[in-house]
Amino acid sequence: MMRSKVLSLVPRATGVCRHMSTATKLTTVAVDDKTGIATLTMNRPPVNGLNLDLLRDLNQSIGEVEGNKSRGLILTSSNPTIFSAGLDILEMYKPDKDRIREFWTALQDVWLALYGSSVPTAAAINGHSPAGGCLLATSCEYRVMLPKFTIGLNETKLGIVAPKWFMSSFLSVLPRREAERALNQGRMFTTEEALSIGLIDEVAISKEQALDKCAQFIGTFAKVNPLARSLTKQQLRAVELQQLENERAQDLERFLFFVNQPSVQKGLGIYLESLKKKAKN
Numbered sequence: 035m036m037r038s039k040v041l042s043l044v045p046r047a048t049g050v051c052r053h054m055s056t057a058t059k060l061t062t063v064a065v066d067d068k069t070g071i072a073t074l075t076m077n078r079p080p081v082n083g084l085n086l087d088l089l090r091d092l093n094q095s096i097g098e099v100e101g102n103k104s105r106g107l108i109l110t111s112s113n114p115t116i117f118s119a120g121l122d123i124l125e126m127y128k129p130d131k132d133r134i135r136e137f138w139t140a141l142q143d144v145w146l147a148l149y150g151s152s153v154p155t156a157a158a159i160n161g162h163s164p165a166g167g168c169l170l171a172t173s174c175e176y177r178v179m180l181p182k183f184t185i186g187l188n189e190t191k192l193g194i195v196a197p198k199w200f201m202s203s204f205l206s207v208l209p210r211r212e213a214e215r216a217l218n219q220g221r222m223f224t225t226e227e228a229l230s231i232g233l234i235d236e237v238a239i240s241k242e243q244a245l246d247k248c249a250q251f252i253g254t255f256a257k258v259n260p261l262a263r264s265l266t267k268q269q270l271r272a273v274e275l276q277q278l279e280n281e282r283a284q285d286l287e288r289f290l291f292f293v294n295q296p297s298v299q300k301g302l303g304i305y306l307e308s309l310k311k312k313a314k315n
């Protein structure tokens with residue numbers, strides 16, 4: 035039975051799905067009654083750009099899943115072609131000085147909550163997943179992706195630098211040599227390339243199949259003691275988590291200094307223009 039207010043009932047393949055969150059607007063959490071697995075869906079048109087509001091909602095939803103004793107968390111998108119376009123560049127371009135602090139702090143919070151989540155996590159990557167999208171996906175323990183999309187940390191291509199903790203998630207999935215090369219190149223991988231290098235674990239032909247495969251992964255822990263499993267995961271991830279916890283303030287100042295450099299602002303402006311021109315053509 036659900037432990038928080040049930041707002042609506044929606045049948046799904048595996049069982050009855052109960053939508054729980056939803057004081058928030060940009061994310062929803064639906065818990066499958068049969069499997070006990072929560073699906074957290076990002077829903078910020080047009081591209082699930084991670085702005086302050088979406089980050090806050092993500093953080094709240096992850097907290098909700100932690101709190102409601104779900105058996106696992108599947109992260110996905112309501113957009114049929116985009117998992118997440120990464121950070122909303124508009125938050126970083128000509129930023130408001132108070133809001134950008136809150137923005138970066140909210141991103142730190144989301145990473146700490148997702149990478150350090152006590153429940154098993156999986157990403158059903160049902161669309162493109164650049165930069166911050168890849169950060170979210172690689173913070174999960176398992177990734178299933180649909181064909182003909184791309185994923186990667188492309189920061190260097192935008193003239194920006196992925197922070198250490200972005201690299202930590204990436205390095206928890208890829209061998210160091212592959213991660214280093216891809217980060218330096220700002221490389222985006224196709225689904226097929228991502229599978230062959232190990233950046234994703236499986237390919238699915240539909241979102242439904244991706245969700246099922248994620249649920250199967252989470253099901254592999256059914257006979258493992260949950261406390262032992264979560265303590266094991268958290269010990270394995272403790273160094274990276276603790277590093278950001280210890281350096282949060284410096285990390286924020288580093289980001290602010292970097293992003294406010296005139297050359298970085300100019301580069302972000304040019305990149306935004308190129309995205310808009312592409313949309314017009």
Ligand SMILES: CCCCCCCCC/C=C/C(=O)SCCNC(=O)CCNC(=O)[C@H](O)C(C)(C)COP(=O)(O)OP(=O)(O)OC[C@H]1O[C@@H](n2cnc3c(N)ncnc32)[C@H](O)[C@@H]1OP(=O)(O)O
Nearest residue numbers: 083119120121122123162164165166195289292309310313
């Ligand atoms: C030392 C440490 C220091 C720290 C230094 C700082 C470190 C920061 C780390 C940064 C991490 C990041 O995530 S940076 C973000 C990186 N993200 C990207 O490069 C993704 C860019 N976007 C894309 O590639 C594409 O949009 C893609 C996601 C594939 C979807 O393609 P589509 O053709 O479907 O859609 P588009 O037409 O391109 O986009 C639709 C609209 O959304 C807008 N849009 C797309 N992506 C956007 C984005 N990320 N932010 C804002 N707006 C975006 C477009 O401009 C369009 O706006 P209109 O024309 O107005 O409709």
